Amino acid sequence: MLTMKNINKVFKTDLVETHALRDFNLEVKEGEFVAVTGPSGSGKTTFLNIAGLLEGFTNGEYHLDDVNISNLSDNKAAAIRNEKIGFIFQGFNLIPDLNLAENVEVPLRYRGFNAKERQRRVKAALEQVGLGARMKHLPSQLSGGQQQRVAIARALAGEPRFLLADEPTGNLDSLMARQVMELLEEINKAGTTIIMVTHDPELARRAQRNIQIVDGQVCDFTLYQGGQSHLVDTAEKVAS
Amino acid sequence: MLNIKPIFSSLLRSKSGPVLLLVQIILSVAIVANASFIIHERLEMMQRGSGIAEEEVLTFNVFNFDPSIDIDQQNKIDQQILRGLPNVQAATSTNMLPLSGSGWSSTLNLGPDPETAKSTPQYAMYLGTEHTIKTLGLKLIEGRNFYADEINKSVNDPGKLMIISKALAETVWPDESAIGKLLYIDDEQLEVIGVVEKFQGAWVDSDDLEYSVIHNVDFAGYTYMVRAEVGQHKALQDAITKALMKENPNRVIDDFQSVAEVKKLSYRDHELMITVLSMMVVLLLLITSLGLTGMVMFNIQRRTKQIGTRRALGATKGDILSLFLVENYLICLSGGVLGASLAVVLGQQLMKYYDLPQLNLLYPAMTVVGMMLVTTVAVVLPARRAANISPAMATRSV
Amino acid sequence: MFLYYVDLAWRSIRKTPILSLLMVLAISVGIGITITTLNVYSMMAYNPAGERSEQLNAIQFWSQGPDTWDDFHRLITYQDAMNLRKGKVAPAQAAMFRSGMAVQTDDPEVLPRLQGIRVTDGDFFKMFEVPFVYGNRWDKAVDLDPAYQAVIGEKLNQKLFGGENSVGKTIYLNRKPYQVVGVIGDWNPQPKYYDPTSGAFSRSEQIFLPFSLTANEEFSVWGNSSGWKHEPMNNYQDRLNSEKVWLEFWTFLPTSEDRAAYKSYLANYVEQQKELGRFTDNKSPVDSVLMSDVAGWLERSHVVPEDNKILVGLSALFLSVCLVNILGLMLTKFLKRAPEVGVRRAIGASRGQIFSQYMVEVGVIGLFGGLVGLLWAWGALYALSARFGVSEGLTHLSMSMWLITPTIAVGTALLAGLYPAWVVCRTKPSVYLKSQ
Structure with a gap:
């Protein structure tokens, strides 16, 4: 599903050259839930930006869903982001002037769906995150956890193959963080591949696979043995 | 303490905002300098004296339509009637009205041989009587007025005399008195017997406006001029109409207006130009100051944290204020200098294509000074808010 | 999509009423002056022989x-x-x-x-x-x-x-x-x-x-x-x-x-x-x-006096000052919204879509400016004919101006918006996503 081979990313200024990623290799399979950890400045965000087609890379090879990402035009990249990728950010990044329904609708607008289809998907997505009754509220009227759930709904509305989360629980208290995490697990269970950057080892441990980036390179990855059963546990909790 | 160097380099780094402001100031200075120059030039033009008691001279037309009327005879009688009316100080018939934009003009030769003689500039050719000077309130500074028995019936009669304006006298005979001098139409002579201090012609836009001649011809036309106190004009109109209609009803009497009104009408286009240009200058300054204010507000917002930090490091409110002032003075001054040069170029273009005099450098200079004042006001108001930013902002994350 | 952009533009205008008002005012004053002089000029330069x-x-x-x-x-x-x-x-x-x-x-x-x-x-x-x-x-x-x-x-x-x-x-x-x-x-x-x-x-x-x-x-x-x-x-x-x-x-x-x-x-x-x-x-x-x-x-016959040509020229320059002015205001306004643009870009909006969104906003402002400017021009012409007795034939706002004015206004605004919209559509989506 996602293959990165020898990816390098170099930032250049007049004085210094910074290697954010060096010979970065990674393969993520369909349906996986991958947690990415690492110290700050290690290249986590750069990796996520490249994976999410928000940024280009200096050299290497990147295939997403069998599409070669190198040398993709800006428009093409935007289209892939729109159709295949959903983003969840630490700061939620909802558009403050738009109400919940309108926020969730944004990617659907750019996809060119008609009004009826947009309405159906917005409703379904908001109901999935448990905010179906608050469609007309503005983001500022919600708690942080609720806002993040809206952001997740927005990411889900386009029915992406692939969810990228950047410290999704970083701005939330532990209770809300758990709710959001459970929601992500549920989504993953339904078949969506998720890559999540976090510095919280507790959360990372709940993913199927854990990657650590140090100095722009994949340092170590472990498949948690207990991952499978843990997930079942969580699913039961949500159901109850 | 004004640290210009760091301010300047920070300006260079933030690019588009200051550049836009600079462009705006350049254009504004160029426009305002030229516009205010044109305004001033037109105002000066309108304030020129005509040498005439403009307010007091009432003019009107009498149009005789009965073919049986002896026009010349009727004209004599009418002039007598006018002079006999109460409150009338003087009256005469004329071939043209001063400052009216229409009339007669001509040139004369300085010698009898048209092939070799130089000629006078184009002058306004008034045909008048011994009453003309008094009626118009002209000031005779040399020589004498016409005597009643010197007034001819036609421009072709012999015994041609002239009273000329000082401007014409000095142009034709720069170093000597014009009295007794002769001018020629082919080999016919015209003698200068008097000089009036100032007497403008009919065409206010002409370079030859100051050149006028009164010939000793009672032109039996239909235009009359009457001098009376301003307050009497209204009553006089009725009195004139009544008296002249009583004498002979087969005519139309109308177009009563004072020379001041005639003049106003002639300068109307210039007044219009002044009004529109003034409007432009005021609006332009307003818009530029709004742009400045907006830009300063934006800068303050963007640099709230930086200002807080400066305050925390010990900058006084005055320091912050002067930071913004110096920054914008720099933009304004460089824009002003460039704008002034552009103004000069624009002025040259206007001069080339249109009949405009060369731009006086005083105007761009004054515009730059004015722009600095506008800048001060436009910057100080929002910058006071910046100075009030608490030093605590430095530690707060935005 | 156009209607969506219009809707977004309207929200954005309402959100910053003072800044928007300033922009509309700046355009309208420029347009008002230009149309006033242009109207008189075109009336004078009209060829009745067709x-x-x-x-x-x-x-x-x-x-x-x-x-x-x-x-x-x-x-x-x-x-x-x-x-x-x-x-x-x-x-x-x-x-x-x-x-x-x-x-x-x-x-x-x-x-x-x-x-x-x-x-x-x-x-x-x-x-x-x-x-x-x-x-x-x-x-x-x-x-x-x-x-x-x-x-x-x-x-x-x-x-x-x-x-x-x-x-x-x-x-x-x-x-x-x-x-x-x-x-x-x-x-x-x-x-x-x-x-x-x-x-x-x-x-x-x-x-x-x-x-x-x-x-x-x-x-x-x-x-x-x-x-x-x-x-x-x-x-x-x-x-x-x-x-x-x-x-x-x-x-x-x-x-x-x-x-x-x-x-x-x-x-x-x-x-x-x-x-x-x-x-x-x-x-x-x-x-x-x-x-x-x-x-x-x-x-x-010099039917069009030189003064009029000078006025048309100066008012065109005036309009360009207004253009630079709104360009600055627009840049200010758009850059403030860069984070939102980042989100939209991440979600899959193409540069063209962002550019269009902002150009529509600018166009809407231009249209308002044009309408207000038409009012200014109408008032100015009325005042001129009342104050100076300028022939009615010259101060009558010609029908074609009802079409020309919004065109110039929107055109000017779009021209002014070109650079800010371009800048904002080039926003790197990744820069604004990480909140501090």
């Missing part, structure tokens, strides 16, 4: 002696006009000048009134497409064999005859009877292109008389007479025989062949005159004639 512009040609001669006038005079002499009338080469032609007389009717109640009169040939009405309400032009024979006939205007007909069909009735001009043969409808071309010398924006005359009467009736001349040499003028006959110029001469020449043929006819004519001792300047016969079509004639 597609007949090239077919109507005014004839001018270099009849002056050497070292006198240094340009063609717009008027010609009586002798030249009479010779051209006799020559009759053009399919239609008319000599003309302005005069004036006191008008009376058989009704003693009607007070005598002074009226401007156009003395011209019968072809005038055909050439300048003058509409008739009653009757028609005088007979062609009258142009050769004078008759006391007159064509009057609808307005005068209203005053003298209460608006009824007055054909056959008598009017008295300076006490002499003339028979009305036609009444023309409301006809008042602005600028008054057939004779801009006596006020390019003055009203058309209400009385028209046969030119053939001129010598008999010695009509006074209410226009310019100019001479380049001294000639004694003791009577009207002197005027007719003189080299003084005081007449306009118009020809109707439908095709370019007609015009070329007429030009060589004129050159030929000048050659004959040179043999007779006139046209003494050292200029070839072909160079001594000038045919100006209506557009060229209006240009030569």
Whole structure:
């Protein structure tokens, strides 16, 4: 599903050259839930930006869903982001002037769906995150956890193959963080591949696979043995 | 303490905002300098004296339509009637009205041989009587007025005399008195017997406006001029109409207006130009100051944290204020200098294509000074808010 | 998608009302000034002849002696006009000048009134497409064999005859009877292109008389007479025989062949005159004639004063200041919204979509600015006509301005928005996503 081979990313200024990623290799399979950890400045965000087609890379090879990402035009990249990728950010990044329904609708607008289809998907997505009754509220009227759930709904509305989360629980208290995490697990269970950057080892441990980036390179990855059963546990909790 | 160097380099780094402001100031200075120059030039033009008691001279037309009327005879009688009316100080018939934009003009030769003689500039050719000077309130500074028995019936009669304006006298005979001098139409002579201090012609836009001649011809036309106190004009109109209609009803009497009104009408286009240009200058300054204010507000917002930090490091409110002032003075001054040069170029273009005099450098200079004042006001108001930013902002994350 | 952008634009405008108001104000003031000067200019520069512009040609001669006038005079002499009338080469032609007389009717109640009169040939009405309400032009024979006939205007007909069909009735001009043969409808071309010398924006005359009467009736001349040499003028006959110029001469020449043929006819004519001792300047016969079509004639007559051109130029500069001003404000406003753009880009909006969104917003602001600007212009024109008595023909906001104004306004705004929208659409999506 996602293959990165020898990816390098170099930032250049007049004085210094910074290697954010060096010979970065990674393969993520369909349906996986991958947690990415690492110290700050290690290249986590750069990796996520490249994976999410928000940024280009200096050299290497990147295939997403069998599409070669190198040398993709800006428009093409935007289209892939729109159709295949959903983003969840630490700061939620909802558009403050738009109400919940309108926020969730944004990617659907750019996809060119008609009004009826947009309405159906917005409703379904908001109901999935448990905010179906608050469609007309503005983001500022919600708690942080609720806002993040809206952001997740927005990411889900386009029915992406692939969810990228950047410290999704970083701005939330532990209770809300758990709710959001459970929601992500549920989504993953339904078949969506998720890559999540976090510095919280507790959360990372709940993913199927854990990657650590140090100095722009994949340092170590472990498949948690207990991952499978843990997930079942969580699913039961949500159901109850 | 004004640290210009760091301010300047920070300006260079933030690019588009200051550049836009600079462009705006350049254009504004160029426009305002030229516009205010044109305004001033037109105002000066309108304030020129005509040498005439403009307010007091009432003019009107009498149009005789009965073919049986002896026009010349009727004209004599009418002039007598006018002079006999109460409150009338003087009256005469004329071939043209001063400052009216229409009339007669001509040139004369300085010698009898048209092939070799130089000629006078184009002058306004008034045909008048011994009453003309008094009626118009002209000031005779040399020589004498016409005597009643010197007034001819036609421009072709012999015994041609002239009273000329000082401007014409000095142009034709720069170093000597014009009295007794002769001018020629082919080999016919015209003698200068008097000089009036100032007497403008009919065409206010002409370079030859100051050149006028009164010939000793009672032109039996239909235009009359009457001098009376301003307050009497209204009553006089009725009195004139009544008296002249009583004498002979087969005519139309109308177009009563004072020379001041005639003049106003002639300068109307210039007044219009002044009004529109003034409007432009005021609006332009307003818009530029709004742009400045907006830009300063934006800068303050963007640099709230930086200002807080400066305050925390010990900058006084005055320091912050002067930071913004110096920054914008720099933009304004460089824009002003460039704008002034552009103004000069624009002025040259206007001069080339249109009949405009060369731009006086005083105007761009004054515009730059004015722009600095506008800048001060436009910057100080929002910058006071910046100075009030608490030093605590430095530690707060935005 | 367009409607979505309009919706977003409207939200954004409402969210920053003061900044938006400033922008609308800046555009509207620029537009107001520009449209005001442009309106007056376009009214002055209007060519009322339309597609007949090239077919109507005014004839001018270099009849002056050497070292006198240094340009063609717009008027010609009586002798030249009479010779051209006799020559009759053009399919239609008319000599003309302005005069004036006191008008009376058989009704003693009607007070005598002074009226401007156009003395011209019968072809005038055909050439300048003058509409008739009653009757028609005088007979062609009258142009050769004078008759006391007159064509009057609808307005005068209203005053003298209460608006009824007055054909056959008598009017008295300076006490002499003339028979009305036609009444023309409301006809008042602005600028008054057939004779801009006596006020390019003055009203058309209400009385028209046969030119053939001129010598008999010695009509006074209410226009310019100019001479380049001294000639004694003791009577009207002197005027007719003189080299003084005081007449306009118009020809109707439908095709370019007609015009070329007429030009060589004129050159030929000048050659004959040179043999007779006139046209003494050292200029070839072909160079001594000038045919100006209506557009060229209006240009030569300086119908548009220089001041107006200066004003249009300055107001265009003014508009560009406003443009730079809104460019700055727009940049400020758009850059503040960069984070939102980052989100939209991440979610899959292409650069083109972001660019379009912001251009629509700018366009909406421009449209508002244009509408307000139209109000300014309307007010300014109204004030000008009230304060300065500028001819109504010039201060009337022309219909085309209702279309031109929003176009210029939106165009200006889009131009100003181009750079800010470009900057904002180039926003790197990744930069603003990480919150601090």
